[in-house]
Amino acid sequence: MGVLTYFDFLAKFGVGGAHPGGIILTKELLANENISKNATILDAGCGTGQTAAFLAQEYQANVTGIEINPIMIEKAKNRFKTLNLPVKIIHGSVEETPFTDNSFDFVLSESVLAFVNKPKTLKEFYRVLKKGGRFIANEMTINQKLSFQDEQEIKQFYAVDHLLLEEDWKAQLENTGFKNIEIKKQKLSLAEGDHAPEFNFSANFEPELFAIFNMHANMILKYQDVLSYRIITCTK
Numbered sequence: 001m002g003v004l005t006y007f008d009f010l011a012k013f014g015v016g017g018a019h020p021g022g023i024i025l026t027k028e029l030l031a032n033e034n035i036s037k038n039a040t041i042l043d044a045g046c047g048t049g050q051t052a053a054f055l056a057q058e059y060q061a062n063v064t065g066i067e068i069n070p071i072m073i074e075k076a077k078n079r080f081k082t083l084n085l086p087v088k089i090i091h092g093s094v095e096e097t098p099f100t101d102n103s104f105d106f107v108l109s110e111s112v113l114a115f116v117n118k119p120k121t122l123k124e125f126y127r128v129l130k131k132g133g134r135f136i137a138n139e140m141t142i143n144q145k146l147s148f149q150d151e152q153e154i155k156q157f158y159a160v161d162h163l164l165l166e167e168d169w170k171a172q173l174e175n176t177g178f179k180n181i182e183i184k185k186q187k188l189s190l191a192e193g194d195h196a197p198e199f200n201f202s203a204n205f206e207p208e209l210f211a212i213f214n215m216h217a218n219m220i221l222k223y224q225d226v227l228s229y230r231i232i233t234c235t236k
Ligand SMILES: C[S@@+](CC[C@H](N)C(=O)[O-])C[C@H]1O[C@@H](n2cnc3c(N)ncnc32)[C@H](O)[C@@H]1O
Pocket: 007, 010, 015, 016, 017, 018, 019, 044, 045, 046, 047, 048, 049, 050, 066, 067, 068, 069, 072, 092, 093, 094, 095, 109, 110, 111, 112, 115, 116
């Protein structure tokens, strides 16, 4: 295996709710939306499927997950099977999905958009949403412009192409055609973490993954004043 990445750590540790605020914040966000029974929901980059499972259980929603990492997919499938939930899961990229136009009431992106080609993926989310459908995201956001060196360190560790300010997210969403854009800063900082962590370890994972876990924790502490996240909601 080549150099291990932050995503290898997430996948092999089977981190559930791998986004700021974890499943607790997810539940809060969803409670603010008008999700009816059988609403069609796409969990884009669904990871091990914690949110997708919650949506199916709590709302009896018609949930589809799409995910690129095979280890994540396997863990998500096991979760849905164990819980006997009819969640569909597709192995593919959020940048180019197999879904037809106007097919979802909601698209959710919990810490996924930050890691992919944003204009391309936003266009895709817009395409698959129904008119009036809602896009909900929880994404890495910087509070202020960073020095070149700091920016490089964060971008390299998380393998992201750009670090966005709140206004950059707004511009990207507007360019895609979204309306009613709201971008909210949360009370809890990244360093205050996830209060309901969940792990589902792979057998025989590389011990080096602990080092990546530590580097992630250090990164969050080192950049606690500038590296943050925002809750983004908007409508097609
Ligand atoms: C930070 S994790 C968040 C996972 C999940 N949304 C959660 O909150 O637990 C980012 C996820 O996006 C997935 N991902 C990254 N690039 C992707 C792509 N192009 N298409 C689909 N999934 C992708 C990763 O494999 C990973 O599972």
